[in-house]
Amino acid sequence: MPFLRRSRPRALLLTVTAVVAVVAPLAGCGGGSGGSDGGRPAADAQTVNAYAERAGYADPDSRAARAAAEAKAQGNTDEQAVFDRLAQTPTGIWLTPEEYPPGEVGPFVTKIVDGADGAGQVPTFVVYGIPDRDCTGGFSGGGLPAAQYGDWVQEIADAASGGDGAVAVVEPDALASAIECDRRGQRVALIADAVDRLAQAGVTTYVDGGHSNWVDPSKLAPLLKEVGVEDVRGFATNVSNYQSDDDERKYGEKLSGLLGGAHYIIDSGRNGNGSTDVWCNPPGRAYGTDPTAAPAGDSPHLDAYAWVKPPGESDGECNGGPPAGQFWPARAMAMAASSGW
Template structure:
């Protein structure tokens, strides 16, 4: 019996062949058709090879830069110009809003030949271990919200998504881990079916052992995705995190990954919530081998939570942004 992945790849392959034939025919008769499309479908190649991540002109960093002055304005302006993921939460973009919100960003990215990078963050019992970002949607509402988000990107240029930071890493501490894994598998399916390059989050090097994480990723359908993400909202240095990601990939028998390097310039001291003495990390860039890219997934100026002297999780914190930037020599 064929696996679900094999059947999907056969369908994608047939569709890609048809699209290629159509593009060639249209160009031959003088109707220009511009890329992007990927041989093998959205999961088949690295979307960051040929394009940078889209810069959202309406980001919190951009708004902070517009209201700053002097050297603060210079630093915040540079921060705002650095390609960073756009987070989707049901609190900020509910089901009636999220589709159009995603579509707006996807269209902007398509028109400038960049990659629209999203982070999905609204699963039921969200942040069940840390509680700083507690919330999310009940399962049925979550599925509807996820589908609306995927629909917003469907058929529009080049998009990628990181699915639910920490959701697999803290699944063992949540009330219903089986339901959580089922929700993640459904989310992966929604975005894969919408031709959005999909990375399922795998926590970070200081949390779950690679073999255990690989097992959880497999349960959540990573075989249908492009791969996984690590270090989202954490501070582990590049070498430590890449070693962890490679170990996870080895346990999976292969796969690709992206690493969040937005705030790991000084590495980790073991703390995760607004630890002192940290710095901005490596700028977003394409990777090599199994590493698709170094990305800024967590916006560096957003708080981890009310611990460490910060405002609520996800709230823009100008003082923190400037501290991280100056520690990195900006």
């Protein structure tokens, strides 16, 4: 399919806004800037595999980097070696309103973009702030009120547009869980607006597309179409999950076929040993395929393997883990041992 960005007419954006307003009045619904001020044009960001052009970026101040510095200070050379390896591996940079609220998220994104540009690399941001975001899992609750969400995403888009290119993965689990949570109308409206803002700013955009052991592609594809996935680069699979690369490639190609050939990325950070029936901090897991653009001859619509979820971080307070998103040294070391590091 052609991936030339087809901007939604302003009337449709207003319709989306009106739908959101049924749930909560939506303030500040100005559209995106229409293109990047300092980077590539908005259309090009959706037609090109960003991961094939530049290596991924590793935030030098990530939780893994801080854990490595702490291990070094304590003289723990084994932990330092593992945590350094994790810190030097490109991973997703998660943007939540709890850690980066309105007014602070933009400067943080600008700092990351500047660092990535200086290294000639591409950062991957994970936008994770939709209202009641973890409505099925219970370990990553929170998010912004609907009335604030669009402005927060716009702040991200504006900051990301100032560099040489950035990738955004939009709202892990939000569409796949919308069916179970009875959140379809609100989430479709908010994500459609977020996708448009990011794409208009020239950010290569992948909407979260669940994984192979969750919602059937035939049920998820209509939601992805509604939010405009066919107008951007594509979708992401297996984010924060453990399904094998093989299962995700099959799933991704099936979903792509229902979406006119949309491209996709696979989160391979923690799927080295595949999945079990436990989704939250399952024991015995291993690190997966290193982040890389999909090799020639791989699945035709696969753009890259990416570590979207930083693999040393907890899924939540389950199976002995700390709160979601915190670096968990013991599990990081156990996964390293399972991986033969």
